[in-house]
Amino acid sequence: MATMPPHRHAPSQPTGRPVGTRRVVRRLLTLVAAVAVGAGLLAAPAHAAPSVDEIDAQIDKQWEKLEPTIEQFNKVRSQLKANQKKSADLQKKMVPLELESALAMNKVGDIASRYYMQGPSQEMGALLVSTTPGTLAEQLVILDRLAQDQHRQIAGVLAVRDKYNAQKQKLDQLIATEKRQQADLDAKRKQINAEINRLTKMLPVTSIRPAGCPKIDGVVSSAARTAIKTACAQVGDPYVWGATGPNSFDCSGLTQYAYKAAGISLTHFTGAQWNEGRHVSRSEARPGDLVFFGSDLHHVGLYLGNGVMVHAPRTGKPVQVSSISTQPVAGFVRVS
Known part of the structure; x- marks a missing residue:
């Protein structure tokens, strides 16, 4: 009986999709994912440039640091000017x-020189040879009194001179200190102002003129009316x-200028103006x-009534009329 060859099983086939199909599917999925990611990136909003209002708010924030420094600078400068006048x-x-x-x-010195180099003067010699003792004694007393009086005069002159020298020395030291303070303040102002200028350059150029002052009602002194008219101009x-x-x-410069037109002198410094009235x-x-x-x-600003003022706000903002509620009112x- 013939022997049958061993039964060979056909090679096993994997279940599911063929190998080639799986590769195609993987490539398609990768492509779809890439497209989806790209679409998502395209759909993601780009970082928007800051608006004019946002930039303006940034400048206002920086200005809160800058304006006190400017007014401190004005204080030192006004003191320096006054002390230089006192010194002069x-x-x-x-x-x-x-x-x-x-x-x-x-x-x-001349009297001492003549006495020691030439001997007693003719007047002194006449007194020494006088035969009247009373006259000689009286003359010596007179001469002694004259010398004492002259000494007192010289001492008085020197005392007054030394007094003024001491005062001037103090003033010179004060002026030197204030010059250093002014230089320090100027350096701070430049540092902050550089940032202000950077932000200001981002603002669009505009030729719009701010609104003018409203009609003034109520009882107002003639000096105040002149100041208001000047500031509003x-x-x-x-x-x-x-x-x-x-x-x-600047802010205190505007109020000073306005009241100067009315014949009232104010210091170019907010702190001083705070104490220059009632x-x-x-x-x-x-x-x-x-x-x-x-x-x-x-x-500081010039009040116009009804919650508004005319003032010089800051770099980038001209003299204008605005509400007094934009920042905390001190008083x-x-x-006038």
Whole structure:
């Protein structure tokens, strides 16, 4: 009987899709995923550029740091100017005193020189040979009194001169200190102002002129009315730190300029202006009063009534009329 060959099983086939099909599916899935990711990236919103209002808010935030520094600079500068005038006045007073003391000292030196080099003068010799003892004694007493009187005069002159020298020395030291403070403040101002300028350059250029002042109602002094009229005439003029007009202003420079037209002198510094008038409550405030802002009194405007003022806001914002509620009100001062 013939032997049957062993039964060979056919090679096993994998269940499911063929190998080639699986590869195609994987490629399709990869492609779809890539397309989906790309679509998602395209759909993701790009970072929007800041709006004008957002940039303006950034500038206002920076300005909160800058304006107190500017007003401190104005304070030091006004003190420096006053002390330099005092120093110059003292120097003028010292000139005749120094001359007087020099003449007196020269006179004493001349007498001493003649006495020691030439011997007693004719007047002294006449007294020494006098046959009248009473006369000689009286003359010696007179000479002694004259010498004492001359000594007192010289000592008085020197004392006054030294007094003024000491005062001037103190002033010179103060001026040197204030110059250093001014340099420090100027460096701070430049540092912050650089950021302000950077942000300001991002703002669109506009030629829109700010709204003018409203009609002033109520009882207003003639000086206040003049100040209001003057300040309102500056609406649209640019803000420039340290400027007091006539074509650009900072906040205290504008109020100083306005009241100068009314014959009232104010210091170019908010802290000083705070003390240059009578404080009134908010309910008593009337047009022409100065309105101050911040616990450090870093800003001032000219009140127009009904919750609005005319003021020089900051770099990038010209003199304008705006609400007093944009920042904390410190108080009101009436200077007229």
